[in-house]
Amino acid sequence: MLQKRTSGMYESFVRSGRETHxxxxxxxxxxxxxxxxxxxALAEMGLQDRxxxxxxxxxxxxxxxxxxxxxxxxxxxxxxxxxxxxNRTLRDAIVIAYQGDGDLAAIGFNNTFQAASRGEHMAxxxxxxxxxxxxxGQMAPTSLAGMRTMTSPAGRDPxxxxxxxxxxxxxxxLKAPVYIERVSVADTPRIMRARRAVRKALEIQREGKGYAFxxxxxxxxxxxxxxxxxxxxxxxEEMEREFPLGCLRDHSEEALPRAxxxxxxxxxxxxxxxxxxxxxxxxxxxxxxxxxxxFAGFGGQGVMSLGVCVAEAARMERRFTxxxxxxxxEQRGGAAACSVxxxxxxxxxxxxxxxxxxVCMSLPAYERFVGLxxxxxxxxVDDSVPCRVAAPAGVRVVALPATRLATSLxxxxxxxxxxxxxxGRLEVTGLSRGSLLRALDASFRNKPALxxxxxxxxxxxxxxxxAHPWGAQSE
Amino acid sequence: MSEEESAAEGGxxxxxxxxxxxxxxxxxxxxxxxxxxxxLRLSDRLNLRGVRPxxxxxxxxxxxxxxxxxxxxxxVITVQKx
Numbered sequence: 001m002l003q004k005r006t007s008g009m010y011e012s013f014v015r016s017g018r019e020t021h022x023x024x025x026x027x028x029x030x031x032x033x034x035x036x037x038x039x040x041a042l043a044e045m046g047l048q049d050r051x052x053x054x055x056x057x058x059x060x061x062x063x064x065x066x067x068x069x070x071x072x073x074x075x076x077x078x079x080x081x082x083x084x085x086x087n088r089t090l091r092d093a094i095v096i097a098y099q100g101d102g103d104l105a106a107i108g109f110n111n112t113f114q115a116a117s118r119g120e121h122m123a124x125x126x127x128x129x130x131x132x133x134x135x136x137g138q139m140a141p142t143s144l145a146g147m148r149t150m151t152s153p154a155g156r157d158p159x160x161x162x163x164x165x166x167x168x169x170x171x172x173x174l175k176a177p178v179y180i181e182r183v184s185v186a187d188t189p190r191i192m193r194a195r196r197a198v199r200k201a202l203e204i205q206r207e208g209k210g211y212a213f214x215x216x217x218x219x220x221x222x223x224x225x226x227x228x229x230x231x232x233x234x235x236x237e238e239m240e241r242e243f244p245l246g247c248l249r250d251h252s253e254e255a256l257p258r259a260x261x262x263x264x265x266x267x268x269x270x271x272x273x274x275x276x277x278x279x280x281x282x283x284x285x286x287x288x289x290x291x292x293x294x295f296a297g298f299g300g301q302g303v304m305s306l307g308v309c310v311a312e313a314a315r316m317e318r319r320f321t322x323x324x325x326x327x328x329x330e331q332r333g334g335a336a337a338c339s340v341x342x343x344x345x346x347x348x349x350x351x352x353x354x355x356x357x358x359v360c361m362s363l364p365a366y367e368r369f370v371g372l373x374x375x376x377x378x379x380x381v382d383d384s385v386p387c388r389v390a391a392p393a394g395v396r397v398v399a400l401p402a403t404r405l406a407t408s409l410x411x412x413x414x415x416x417x418x419x420x421x422x423x424g425r426l427e428v429t430g431l432s433r434g435s436l437l438r439a440l441d442a443s444f445r446n447k448p449a450l451x452x453x454x455x456x457x458x459x460x461x462x463x464x465x466x467a468h469p470w471g472a473q474s475e
Numbered sequence: 476m477s478e479e480e481s482a483a484e485g486g487x488x489x490x491x492x493x494x495x496x497x498x499x500x501x502x503x504x505x506x507x508x509x510x511x512x513x514x515l516r517l518s519d520r521l522n523l524r525g526v527r528p529x530x531x532x533x534x535x536x537x538x539x540x541x542x543x544x545x546x547x548x549x550x551v552i553t554v555q556k557x
Contacts, residue, residue, distance in 0.1 A: 003494075004540040004554040021499050021550045027526075028503035032547025039549075066549070188509050188541040195544075221503070228503035 008039030008048060013065045024062055028228020030218025030235075031060050033185040034127055037195045038096070039067055041202055051094040052086050054079045056108065058100035059134045060127065077108025080115035083122045091261065094205045095122040101142040102132045105167050109141075112167070116211055119176025121258060123201040123212045126167065129220035130239055137223035141165040144242050149223075164242050168215050172248045178210040178255045180248040184217035186235040190245070200252065209255040217243055283318040288344025291430050292352045296337035296369055297361025297382075299327070302416030305443060306359065307338035309420055313431045313439035314342040322350035335364060342430055357428045359419050360385060361402070370395075378428050380419060398426065400465070409460060417454045421461035489557040491538025493531050499551045500528035506542035506552060515542060 012019045025032050042048050048069045055063035057076035064071035070093075074082040079097035087095040097104075097115075104112050104126050115122070131149055132138040139149040139156055142164050146155040156164075168182045179201060183194035194216060201212035217239050219231035226234060293310060295303040307323050314321035320343040327336055339352035354374045360366040360381040367389050373379055375394040381387060383399040391397045400422050402415040411417075420440060424433045440458060444451035493506075493515070500522060506529055507515045514535035517527040529542075529552075538556040546552045 002556040004538075004543045004556065006549040006553075009549050021496065022501070022548055025547060027501035027547075028505055029547050032549065033544065036544070036547075036549055188511075188544060191544045228505050229508045232505065232508075 006036055006039065008041075008043030008068055009035070009066050010068050015062070015065055023066065025059065026220075026222040028219060028221040028231060029059070029133075030129060030185045030216065030220070031127060033191060034125065034194070034216050034218060035060075035063070035066055037185075037191065037198050038098070038125060041195065041198045042067070042069055042094075045199070045202055045206065047094050047202060047206065050092060051096060052083075052090070054083045054086070054095070054097045056082075056097075056099055056103045057134075058103045058127075060098055060100060061134075063098055077103050077106070078111055079103065079108065080111045080120065080122065080124065083124075084115055084118070084120045087121045091121075091208075091258075094202065096205075097122055097124045099124065099126055100133065101126070101128045101130070101140045101167075102134070105141045105165055109165075109167075113171070113174075116171045116177050116213065117174045119178070119210045121205065121208060121210055123205050124214070125198070125201070126213065126215045127218045128167070128215050128239075128243065129218045129223070130164070131220055131223045133220045133223045137225070142167075142243075144238060147224075166243060168213065168243075168248050171213055176211055177213055177249060178204055178251045179212040179214075181213075181250075182215040182217065182243060182245050182248070184235055184240065184245055186217065186219060186232040190236075193245070197247075200250075204252050204255070207252075208257040209252055210258070215243070217245070280318055282315075282320040285319075285344035288319065288430065290341065290343040290347075291357065291428070292355050292374075293340045293342070293357040293359070293429070294337060294352050294355040294369055294372075295340070295359045295361075296335070296365030298365075299334050299336040301336070301361040302413065303336055303359070303361055303365075304338050306416040306419055307340045309416075309436070309439045309443050310342070310423065310429055310431070311340050312442055313429070313435040314340075316435050316438055317431055319343060319431075320345060320347050322347050324350035324352070335362075335368075337365065337369075357423070359423070361415065361419070370397075378426060380422050380426070382415065382419075398422070400461075402461070405461065405464060406457065409457060411453060411457060414454055414457050417457045418461035421458045422465060425462055425465045489555070490536065491554065491556050492536045493542055494553040494555055495529055495531065496551050497528035497530065498523045499548060500524075500526070501548065501551075502526035502528060503547065504529075505545040505547070509541045509545040511539060511541060512537060 023032050052070035054074050056074040056079040079099050083095045083097045128142050130142045132140050138151040143156050145158045148155050168180050181197045183197045184190040197214045201214050204212040217235045219235050221228045221231035295307045297303040311321045311323040322341045324339040341347045356377045358373050358379045363385045366385050370391050373395045377395050379397045382403050383401045402418040406415040424436045441451050512535040514532045518530045522528040540554045543552045543554045
């Protein structure tokens with residue numbers, strides 16, 4: 001006995017702890033029909049395990065309750081930015097952005113346009129019902145001229161509110177998209193055409209050929225204020241006049257599958273260094289205590305390269321490490337900070353909110369970050385900074401005359417090297433002196449004279465530190 | 476009892492027919508409008524949702540699945556095709 005039954009969706013839907021077999025959609029909503037034909041195609045094409053669906057804001061925000069595939073939520077309008085990140089990270093994934101007209105054509109239109117222009121590898125399924133459904137029937141960019149909505153009670157006046165936006169036609173001006181088609185789910189023949197368009201868009205993804213865009217004219221009986229059967233007639237008789245159905249573009253025959261990705265640059269390559277230093281993968285070491293460091297000061301003081309140096313030393317010791325910059329409004333002279341994590345296993349987040357080690361080269365940096373240092377942590381601060389704000393209890397503060405010393409040694413820009421030496425002597429990075437020195441050398445790989453000079457400064461700083469015991473400096 | 480009615484009662488003769496989960500039906504009526512054989516109608520009874528669910532008249536189904544595709548709900552209509 002054959003059955004035509006929904007496939008590709010969960011057997012039951014658990015929402016707010018309750019299990020149901022019904023969607024959250026209103027009676028007669030087009031979303032359910034589109035959901036079913038997308039799910040059916042994913043199941044029949046065997047793509048469920050490779051698919052990541054991106055659900056942004058709109059009535060379809062709860063797509064993850066229904067589709068039995070990978071699902072990720074996105075901020076309003078950002079589905080195609082998120083989908084871009086996914087398809088660039090997971091190249092074998094089939095990535096689908098499922099968006100309504102408020103999300104795709106209003107708040108997210110630039111994301112849509114740019115992703116289409118870049119020809120990102122994704123299928124975009126766009127439900128156009130000519131109105132904002134979720135928020136209660138306000139005018140959308142796709143609302144028809146003369147259409148009454150909550151925010152155009154006298155009917156949309158193109159002279160005042162503009163004309164409905166034809167998204168397929170706009171995207172058809174771009175070079176990159178491979179496939180653009182407008183379909184409808186208003187009646188059976190149209191749904192059959194929509195099923196073929198869904199499969200076409202997914203085939204293009206399966207073959208890695210590029211950007212496929214399918215717009216569905218979809219009824220929203222609740223917000224257009226019609227019974228479901230009339231709302232479907234509205235789709236066919238009114239909406240299709242503005243949004244004619246059909247395939248605007250199909251380059252799927254000529255499009256070439258995506259080229260294999262060039263390998264990502266290594267950290268040394270990224271920073272313009274030769275790749276002659278070892279690039280061994282990190283070695284897991286669960287016993288290693290994770291160190292979270294923050295480096296902060298003004299741009300130009302070298303806090304960014306100081307962070308890079310510590311991360312580079314960690315890499316040389318085959319630790320897991322991240323370096324994460326955060327610039328102020330302008331790089332040189334503005335606030336600059338970076339976060340470095342050194343760990344014995346994969347790092348969850350490169351952001352450091354509660355540092356174990358804080359290196360401050362400026363007063364604003366000190367005052368902004370000192371309160372965040374974790375108990376038992378260490379603050380190393382340039383002694384030109386007046387420490388008027390007390391560090392939290394249990395946090396050691398060490399003042400080092402890095403800028404003064406560097407200036408007296410004829411290298412005012414090398415205060416960061418002195419800070420590096422201090423981190424080594426304080427033994428707060430979990431990294432050896434040898435690695436820190438090798439990383440320092442590496443940062444001056446293309447300037448051997450400076451490497452020599454900085455090694456000398458590193459040693460001078462150590463000598464100064466040894467002559468001025470830390471105990472006398474703290475608090 | 477006709478062959479169709481016998482099938483509807485679960486008799487031996489298996490003909491195409493829609494299987495309906497009446498309590499999940501939201502009574503939108505799309506399937507009724509879409510059925511080319513006009514063999515669906517809204518019931519006179521109310522379901523647990525308090526609306527009139529679709530029901531099969533008991534004869535005429537060809538198993539075309541137009542009702543299935545027009546139904547926005549995933550699990551209200553399953554079409555049985557012998």
